[in-house]
Amino acid sequence: MTGSPRFVFASDSLKGTLSSADAARLLEEAAHRHFPGCACVTIPMADGGDGTVAALVAACGGELRHARVCDPLSRPVDAAYAMLPGGHAVIEMAAASGLPLLAPAEKNPLLTSTYGTGELIRAALDAGARDVTLAIGGSATNDGGAGCARALGARLLDAEGHELAGSGADLARIASIDLSGLDPRVAQTEFCLMCDVDNPLLGADGASAVYGPQKGATPAMVAELDAGMASYARVLERTFGRDFDVSGAGAAGGLGAGAMAFLGARAVGGMARVLELTRFSEALTGADLCVTGEGHADAQTARGKVVAGVAAACEAAGVPCVAMVGGMSADAAQSVPGVCAWVPTAVDAMPLDEALARAEELYALAAERLFSLLELGSSLG
Numbered sequence: 001m002t003g004s005p006r007f008v009f010a011s012d013s014l015k016g017t018l019s020s021a022d023a024a025r026l027l028e029e030a031a032h033r034h035f036p037g038c039a040c041v042t043i044p045m046a047d048g049g050d051g052t053v054a055a056l057v058a059a060c061g062g063e064l065r066h067a068r069v070c071d072p073l074s075r076p077v078d079a080a081y082a083m084l085p086g087g088h089a090v091i092e093m094a095a096a097s098g099l100p101l102l103a104p105a106e107k108n109p110l111l112t113s114t115y116g117t118g119e120l121i122r123a124a125l126d127a128g129a130r131d132v133t134l135a136i137g138g139s140a141t142n143d144g145g146a147g148c149a150r151a152l153g154a155r156l157l158d159a160e161g162h163e164l165a166g167s168g169a170d171l172a173r174i175a176s177i178d179l180s181g182l183d184p185r186v187a188q189t190e191f192c193l194m195c196d197v198d199n200p201l202l203g204a205d206g207a208s209a210v211y212g213p214q215k216g217a218t219p220a221m222v223a224e225l226d227a228g229m230a231s232y233a234r235v236l237e238r239t240f241g242r243d244f245d246v247s248g249a250g251a252a253g254g255l256g257a258g259a260m261a262f263l264g265a266r267a268v269g270g271m272a273r274v275l276e277l278t279r280f281s282e283a284l285t286g287a288d289l290c291v292t293g294e295g296h297a298d299a300q301t302a303r304g305k306v307v308a309g310v311a312a313a314c315e316a317a318g319v320p321c322v323a324m325v326g327g328m329s330a331d332a333a334q335s336v337p338g339v340c341a342w343v344p345t346a347v348d349a350m351p352l353d354e355a356l357a358r359a360e361e362l363y364a365l366a367a368e369r370l371f372s373l374l375e376l377g378s379s380l381g
Helices: 020-034 052-060 115-126 146-151 168-173 184-188 207-215 219-240 251-262 270-277 306-317 352-357 359-380
Strands: 006-011 039-042 063-070 076-084 088-092 131-135 155-157 176-178 190-194 266-268 289-293 321-325 341-344
Touching: 006 020, 006 306, 020 039, 020 052, 020 359, 052 063, 052 076, 052 088, 052 270, 063 115, 076 115, 088 115, 115 131, 115 146, 131 270, 146 155, 146 251, 168 219, 176 219, 190 251, 190 270, 207 219, 207 251, 219 251, 251 266, 266 270, 270 306, 289 306, 306 321, 321 359, 341 359, 352 359
Parallel strands: 006 039, 006 289, 088 131, 131 190, 190 266, 289 321, 321 341
Antiparallel strands: 063 076, 076 088, 155 176
C-alpha cells in the first residue's frame, strides 16, 4: 500500500449499539492516525431489512419524507420513507405495517392489513417518485397485499359486490377485484421488491404456515389464513391471467404476491438492490481496501447479509475486504467468500451486556488494531 491509500467503509449497523455512520467515523479516525492524507469513502449499508431507508438516505444523499398513514390495525401513525436523487423512493413496509407497531396482545393476522403500506406508496407517487423500492421485512400482516392494493384504488368485492377492507380475514370472501380505480401512476412506475426469501404463497412453506405464527396466528388461524389465501390466489389468477403462487410470493404475509400482481414488481435480493442504488461498484474504483461488518457473523451471514454482499462485490472488483464484527461464530469465516480477514471487536471474555454497553470503545480499539497492522504491513512491504 503506497502513496495515499483510499479506503471504503461499508458496514451495516451493529444493531442496538453503533450505526453505520458511527462505525465509519471510528474507522476513519484510526485510518487517519496511521495513514495521514488517506482518502476515506463512507457508504452506509443495510440488507433490505430494518434500517434500509436510513442507510440509503445517508449513502445516496436523499432525504426522509413523512406521511400520516394507517398502522396494521388502521390507526393513524407517522411513517417515513426515503426519496433519493433521480426520483427513486424506498419504502420499508414495516414503517406502516410492521410488528413493532403492535402490542403483543394486538398481534392477529386475521385483523391486520397492509393498507398503510399502500398509503406510503401513494405518498411517494404524489412526491414524484417513478421508481419505488419496497423493503418488506418485519410485517405484521398476512393479507396477500390486498390492503395495499385497496389503498391504491383497487376494489376488493365479495360475491354480492360489497367492498371489503382487505384484512387477512377478508381473503376468503374476495370474489372479484375491480381495477378500474387503480392509480394510473402505478403503470408508469417501476416497482422493485427487496426479497430474500423463496417461500411460495400457499402450503406448508407458504406465507401463512411459516410466518403466521410470528404474527400471532394460532394453528386454527393458520389453517383459515391459508385457505383464504388459496381462494384469493385463484382470484388473482383470474384477474391478471397468471399464477402468483411462485417463489418469493409468500414474503411479508403474501405482500410479495400482491406487489407482483398489482404493481408489476420485480423481486431482487435486498442486498443486491442496496448495492445497485448506492452504485457501490463505482465507489470501489481505485480503492485499496474495503471494511465492512455487522453485529454478529455466523453461517447465516452468507445468506443475503451485508458482509456477504459487500465481500462479493469487492472480490469482483479485486479489492481486499475486511469484516469487522461485534462477534462471530467459528463457521462464519468458512461460509463467506471474499473476506480476506475477520476482526472481532471483543478483546476479552465478557458478558454480552458489557460488550454491548462498551460497543463504541471496543469498536474503536478494533479499528486501531486493524490500521496499525495495515501500517506495519505497508512498512514491511
